[in-house]
Amino acid sequence: MDSITQHRDLRTGTPLWATLGLAPLGTDILSSPARTEVVIVGAGITGALVAQAATARGLSVILLDRRPPFHGSTAASTALLQFEIDTPLIRLADAIGFEKAKRAWLRSYRALGDIALLVRKLRLRCAFRPRRALYLPGNTLGLAELEEEGVVRRSIGLPSAFLSGAALRGLAGIDREAALLSDGVADVNPVLLTRGLLRRALARGANLYSPVQLAEVQPASDKVQMVTSEGIELEAKALVFATGYELADGVPAQGHRIASTFAFATKPQQKALWGKGELIWEAADPYLYIRTTSDGRVIVGGEDEAISDASARDALLPAKILALQQKTKALLPWLDVSADCAWAGTFGESENGLPSIGPVPGMANCYAVLGYGGNGITFGVVASQIITAQLCGEADPEASLFGFKA
Numbered sequence: 109m110d111s112i113t114q115h116r117d118l119r120t121g122t123p124l125w126a127t128l129g130l131a132p133l134g135t136d137i138l139s140s141p142a143r144t145e146v147v148i149v150g151a152g153i154t155g156a157l158v159a160q161a162a163t164a165r166g167l168s169v170i171l172l173d174r175r176p177p178f179h180g181s182t183a184a185s186t187a188l189l190q191f192e193i194d195t196p197l198i199r200l201a202d203a204i205g206f207e208k209a210k211r212a213w214l215r216s217y218r219a220l221g222d223i224a225l226l227v228r229k230l231r232l233r234c235a236f237r238p239r240r241a242l243y244l245p246g247n248t249l250g251l252a253e254l255e256e257e258g259v260v261r262r263s264i265g266l267p268s269a270f271l272s273g274a275a276l277r278g279l280a281g282i283d284r285e286a287a288l289l290s291d292g293v294a295d296v297n298p299v300l301l302t303r304g305l306l307r308r309a310l311a312r313g314a315n316l317y318s319p320v321q322l323a324e325v326q327p328a329s330d331k332v333q334m335v336t337s338e339g340i341e342l343e344a345k346a347l348v349f350a351t352g353y354e355l356a357d358g359v360p361a362q363g364h365r366i367a368s369t370f371a372f373a374t375k376p377q378q379k380a381l382w383g384k385g386e387l388i389w390e391a392a393d394p395y396l397y398i399r400t401t402s403d404g405r406v407i408v409g410g411e412d413e414a415i416s417d418a419s420a421r422d423a424l425l426p427a428k429i430l431a432l433q434q435k436t437k438a439l440l441p442w443l444d445v446s447a448d449c450a451w452a453g454t455f456g457e458s459e460n461g462l463p464s465i466g467p468v469p470g471m472a473n474c475y476a477v478l479g480y481g482g483n484g485i486t487f488g489v490v491a492s493q494i495i496t497a498q499l500c501g502e503a504d505p506e507a508s509l510f511g512f513k514a
Contacts, residue, residue, distance in 0.1 A: 122449045123183050124373040124407065125299040133177045133303055138317040141341045144170045146499060147334065150350035151175075151316060152182035153298055153485055154477055156305035157492035158348055160226075163312035165500055170342070171306075172320040178302040181352045181484075184453030186371050186409040187298040188387050188399050189485055190241055191217035191266070192290070195461035196249055196391065198257050203460050208509055210264050212462055215506050217266055219489040220292055226489075227296075232304035235297040235402050239387050242280065243268075243288040246392025251285055254391065258288050267291040280383035282439060293387055295399050298485065327472040346499055349468070349476040350491075352455075359468050359476045359512075368421040368454055369395075370428035371409035372447035378404030380443050388439070396435050406443060408432045418454070425452045455484070463487045465494050466511040475499075476512070 146162050148155045151173035159169050173180075193200065193216055200209035227236045245254045254270075261268040268290045271279065276287045310316060324335040325347065334342040349359060385400040395410035411428040415421055433445040458464070465487075468474045475498065477491040490510070497504040 123371075123451045123453075124401070124405070124449055125183055125297060127449055128297075128299075133306060133316075135173075135177065135316050135318040138172070138320050138336065138338075138340055141343075142170060142315075143343045144168045144315075145345045146170070146348060147172065147332070147342060147344040147346070148348045148350055149173070149322060150180075150352060151177035151302075151306060151318065152180050152350065152352055153178070153185070153302045153305075154352065154488040154491060155348075155350035156302045156309070157488045158350055158477075158495055159309035159314055160230075160305045161492040161496040162499060163309045163314050165496055167496075167499060169309060169314040170344070171309075171314060171316045172322065172336075173316075173318045174321045176318055177306055177316065178299050181453055181455060182298050182302050184371070184451055185298040185484060186397065186399065186407050187296045187301075187485060188241075188389070188397055189220055189223065189294040189296060190290075190387065190389065190483065191220055191292065191486065192241070192243065192389065193461045193483055194457065196253075196257050197260050197264075197266075198253065200460060200462075201260070211506060211509055213261075213266065214264060215490055215509075216483065216486055217292060219486050219493075220294060222493070223485070223489050224294060227301075230304065230308055232301060232308075234300035234304055235295075236301070237295055237402065239293050239295055239399075240384065241290045241293045241387040241389060242271075242276070242282070243290065244282075244284050244388065244390045245286060246390045246396075248393050249391035254286060254288060261288070261290075280386060281442075282382065282388075284439075289386070295387060295401075296485070301485075325471075325474070327474050329472055332473050345473065347474045348495060349474070349478075351476075352478075359471075359478065365414065365457060366454060367412050367414050367457055368424075368452055369409060369412045370425060370432060370450075370452045371407060372429050372432060372450040373401075373408075374406045374444060374446060375448045376404040377406070377444055381406070382440060396432070396439075398436065398440075405448070406436075406445075408436050408445075410435075421452050421454065425450065428452070463491065463510055464512050465491045466498065466507055469512055 145168045258270040268288045273285045321337040323337040326333040332347040388398040390396040494504045
């Protein structure tokens, strides 16, 4: 049988996280019919967050993935955990209104505190590190607008301070005209984070089956019946599509698009790092974003292209890495920008930078998450909270803000 989800080659090259020798997470083979309260399709970071949240509420969960866990887009993530949405606050306010934009940005900010608390509570060993972030002016947000952005952020309680060029040079040695310095952000190893969340869900009784593909989904008013490509039947009270950028049949894709991004990691160079290793994000199209790792590497990503074809994406990899190296060298001229490993990945983005989270219109008891942009893990936390509340019959204040439009 065919699969109900698109099958994409989500990444190429060698992501840094794939070089660290992590032992695989054990999975089971689905060999007989099963019944549960929640089926989650996708065992990447989003599926892991939803599974952890659902099992914490006492729900029985089955996770399915066509790949081994965290071997899709999660392994290609550069894992900068920021509250900055791809669309600046002042621009999002123009697009959807100030109050909605304020709620979206504040929910993103709270999500970072929530994941920090979760990592501590579950004692996850995932290289989670609180950071500060530098947001630099670029061709999409010039100096005057950057200063306005800082004023509006502070007016709603976000910790962003405007730095002059002199202050920026003193802090990080970066020769730009200004920056916004934000607290409350972080970075993480996304594979270790996902692995830790999945292990906690499994310890609470969740089952993880791989490789498995759904071929049929039949929603009803009180349940969802499913059939795998091997002809095995499943039944659940609810189905959650956490399939990242391999969209499922029936999930609306309006306002979302597939794109490709590129990244590389240097060898460790602890003595060459700037300031306190602040995350760096440029208000430019194409993006440039930079972070460090606990062993002193520098990870650089961006140069996004609006292409979804894997072969076209992969052909661009050498030129895109060269462009990223040149931009990084111009910004941080003392760094060794030689690539120890390099990769490309497929991701999704939306017109306004916001994700779509919640019930799928026309598919009873089915939920989905899509359209993350550069804020995938942060929005994955929000998705886990909204969807788990809905599974438990509770309200979430931002459910309508991020919900699919019928």
